[in-house]
Amino acid sequence: MPKRQAAAVQSDASDGSDSGSERRASPKRTRTQHEAGTSQPATQRRRAGDGGESDGDAEADIVIPVAEDDAAFEAANLDNVRASIESGKKNVKGIAEYGILQAIEVEQFMCHQRLNFKFGEQINFIIGHNGSGKSAVLSALTIALGGKTNSTGRGSGLKSFIREGQHEAKITLKIKNEGPEAFKPDQYGDSIIIQRRFNKDGGSSWKIMDGEGRNTVSTKREELSAICDHMNVQVDNPMNVLTQDSARQFLSASHPHDKYKFFLMGTQLFQLSTEYDICLENIRKTAKVLVNKKEAIPDLRRAFNEALRRFKEAEKAREQKKKVDDLKKEKAWAHVNEKKEELEAKLADVQQKKLRIPKIQEKLDEAKEALQEQEAAVKACEGEIDNLGSMDHLQGKKSTLVKELRDNQRQIQSYNNDIRTMDTSISALEFAAKDIDRKIEAEQARMEANTKAKRDLVDRQLNDAKAEIDTLEARRTEINASLRDLMAANEETKAAGLRAEAEINTLRQRISEADNMVAKARASMRDIFVPFGNNIKGVIDEIERSAWQGDKPLGPLGRYVKAREPEKWGEILRSQLAGTLTAFAITDPRDRDQLKRILQKYQNNNLIIIYEKDMFDYSAGEPPASTHTVLRALEFSDPWVVRIMINQARIESLVLSNQRKQLEEELTQLRGGFSVRVYPVAVLFTRNLRGAQNMLLTGRDPAAEIAHHEQEKARCSHELEQLQQALNAHRVEFGERKKEVDKLTAEGRSVDDRLRKAKLRLRDIQEEANEELPADTAGYLAAKAEAEDEIASFKTQKEEVVGKKAKLLEERKGMEEQLKEVQGQIDEFSGQRTALENKMNEAVTGRVQIQANINFYTKKVEQEEAAVAKAQEFADVCQEEFAAWSESALEYCAKVETRRKPDNIEREIEAVNKALKAREQKQGATVEELTAQVNKAREAMEKVDKEWRQMSDLNKALRKSLLTRLHRWQEFRRHIALRCRLIFAYHLSHRGYYGKVLFNHEAQTLTLRVQTDDQLQAKGTAEKDPRSLSGGEKSFSTICLLLSLWDSIGCPLRCLDEFDVFMDAVNRRISMKMMIDTATANPDKQYILITPQDMTNVTIGKNVKVSRMDDPQRGAGLNMTAA
Known part of the structure; x- marks a missing residue:
């Protein structure tokens, strides 16, 4: 959009030294107050004697027509x-x-x-x-x-x-x-x-x-x-x-x-x-410039006429140049012959460069085949991840449980509000009933003594009926409390059974893993390289027999690494460094394909690292000596392995700690640049490593490994047996309580029926007694009965609400146990998926390396093809030049057969020109110079005349525009x-x-x-x-x-x-x-x-x-x- 015009913001020129650093020229001249003494443009105040506009009048001014008053x-x-x-x-x-x-x-x-x-x-x-x-x-x-x-x-x-x-x-x-x-x-x-x-x-x-x-x-x-x-x-x-x-x-x-x-x-x-x-001043200055330009035009025209006269006199010397023209024609075709020889040489160079491309293309095809194999490995890992399934159903179940817990809490809160409301109503009704009792006692005191015996009989019947109701209500309350306790105990038993089942499944999996590890440990007694992959010993033997472009491959790197405290840090180090510990290292990228083929021959997909043999000092990147890092937790027997793992895994800056708070206080002094691994707080899934890799950095020999895992299996088996017994006990206990719940539920229905009948009898006795009483006493008794019925109703409702609340509390415990179980399943699923993703990442890393080789050879092919294309381009340019020179020579003259070199012809031309110059010296200039002088004089004259006319038109237009603007002003x-x-x-x-x-x-x-x-x-x-x-x-x-x-x-x-x-x-x-x-x-x-x-x-x-x-x-x- 167009910008709005406003007075430019001016720097504080009057600030003196306070803003000297900010003094800059404002983009637009800003008015100051002392300049405001003029109310209208100067162009309006300066008026010429007439309104004419002469093209050369430098002092011509703009005249504003007198405006209406x-x-x-x-x-x-x-x-x-x-x-x-x-x-x-x-x-x-x-x-x-x-x-x-x-x-x-x-x-x-x-x-x-x-x-x-x-x-x-x-x-x-x-x-x-x-x-x-x-x-x-x-x-x-x-x-x-x-x-x-x-x-x-x-x-x-x-x-x-x-x-x-x-x-x-x-x-x-x-x-x-x-x-x-x-x-x-x-x-x-x-x-x-x-x-x-x-x-x-x-x-x-x-x-x-x-x-x-x-x-x-x-x-x-x-x-x-x-x-x-x-x-x-x-x-x-x-x-x-x-x-x-x-x-x-x-x-x-x-x-x-x-x-x-x-x-x-x-x-x-x-x-x-x-x-x-300002516009007017510029117009006046332009007018003066135009006057000067117009005065220069006659002088330029005279100079042009003089140059034209001298050119006509020298035109007679052209006849002497005919021989020079013939020699130039011969020279043109001599150049064409030289270009033809150059073209033949460039075509030969193109053919020579084309012969190098097939060899590089062969290496590129080999790399592409290796890429397809690695792609298959990546797809296999992706398939395993896909087969693992999704935990959407677990997340959905978790969301449902969370929602149900929120709903449960809201309902419990609602029941609490209902209980408080009913307690308030019961208190008010009990107070009203006591007031009615006082009124009845006062009324009965006035009654005759002859009615006392009958009232006593009715009172005893009423008291007996109320006592029966109180007994039944107390029993109903006891039944409800017993039901709540039994149901709560059963929910706890059910939750304990579910936990036992989950632990049983976990123990069975651990027993299976222990059997697998025992087998691997026994295999390692015969082959120490079992933890590093399949038949790594055969790989190493073949490495020893093969020839390499660089140093002999180094690996697996874990051969040269031990943990200083394996019981404390072995598990986390193994989880974080397993891929690097099983890797091989080479110094020359050309050896990668050969090593890859050897590893694949024995069905291995170990990581291949390319390193440079540089014994660099890594101490500058380490934290203070008091900080425990991965590098300090490991012991190395090869200095190159130390530096490879520093470059690959940054072990010098990975900090280890089992106390988060202490570590966070220590990190505030390190000023960043270090990573943290917290254990055992961090969630590790080391069992998802390839089975034999779990023997890395344990600090145990094969016999100790076998003993360790057999002991682990025995411990798990013992725990499994105890958990199975506990699960059976939970099932029996759950069934017995279920029977008690059914029995109490039946008794509760019987008590409810007897309570209903007792209340009916109480109401009949009360109505009979009321008929014998005076009207006031009967009214009081009816009001009291109504209040007592309402109190009983509220108490019954309260008991129901309390029972529902207790049931909700029990349900909440069950839902919390289910949520905990679901969360555990989600955590376990995430661990399994992480392990598969790590495996896929290793495959992807190998694919990236192969892709880098492909890119290298592809680039090399492109470079060779570019060299061929460039050579071909030079040849094509030479071909085009040859054709163009031939065409130009044909346009210049008919073909002249000659075997002379252009230099020889040029010397002859110089000799003829030398003789010609002697003649031209008499005239003071050559024909070409005179021709150039004529053209230059013509161009100068026409240019000044054209500029003068254009600027004159422009100045007139500016005057007209300014006149319009002044009128509008x-x-x-x-x-x-x-x-x-x-x-x-x-x-x-x-x-x-x-x-x-x-x-x-x-x-x-x-x-x-x-x-x-x-x-x-x-x-x-x-x-x-x-x-x-x-x-x-x-x-x-x-x-x-x-x-x-x-x-x-x-x-x-x-x-x-x-x-x-x-x-x-x-x-x-x-x-x-x-x-x-x-x-x-x-x-x-x-x-x-x-x-x-x-x-x-x-x-x-x-x-x-x-x-x-x-x-x-x-x-x-x-x-x-x-x-």
């Missing part, structure tokens, strides 16, 4: 401008997507030790007492964006802004950067952070970072200028950022001429005027002025005033005329000069002017400091409301308004943020609080 312009455009203003009020824009401030932070700046401040997106009021540092916000904003320090009115250099007693200050500014027109959103994101530091020594720097503050995109001033230019942010524009001094000057004591300067600079009309002056100024007058009158009407803005563009003045409400009553329609207005009226009128001028500025930022210092309460309230309304109608602009007064009489909307600044305190940062 302001009254005629206003009459013609008033309605359109007013309609545009009304349309703008209706079409409210959205919040600005970029260019507005989000936050600012300063440290050791002016009076602030630290200040954090966040801005609202539309209207920001910063209030606080005098001396609280409000104006420092605008100063920090100006400096952070590269504005001049003297424009802040607070100091003449950066050093004066550093807090007293401090050496350095820092300003961090966050700018919004969203929307489709954001600045480099792929680098900065939704916000841009600009940070500037400067110190007492005069140093100053920028850091421009992304919105997170993590990445520094640039530190250059040009990037900041580009950001401000793109977002149209103009901090040096006095209309955008009015500091205390400029605001006070603008509001109170500004002269009409000063207001007009503010108008021109704020709307950037003055910048356009300056640039038009005038129209633009009139439109802005008219719009300013209308908006000014509109704002004055909020106070009931009437007034207007008078622009005198010739006198360069802007004058206000205001008629207040008291003038309307006292003086009729007489208008008042602002100097005769009261302080509040004057400030209010100037605020209306400022808002009118702001309407014509494209910058998204509006800053104003202490705008209400001269206002009374009424004018201030109306001014504040007017500014808030104006800002609300322009949501794409951000307003930052600073005032020392409070906001109690101002209505605050949701788009207004008011922040109060406390007085700064020594030794503490400044707090910003929302008012």
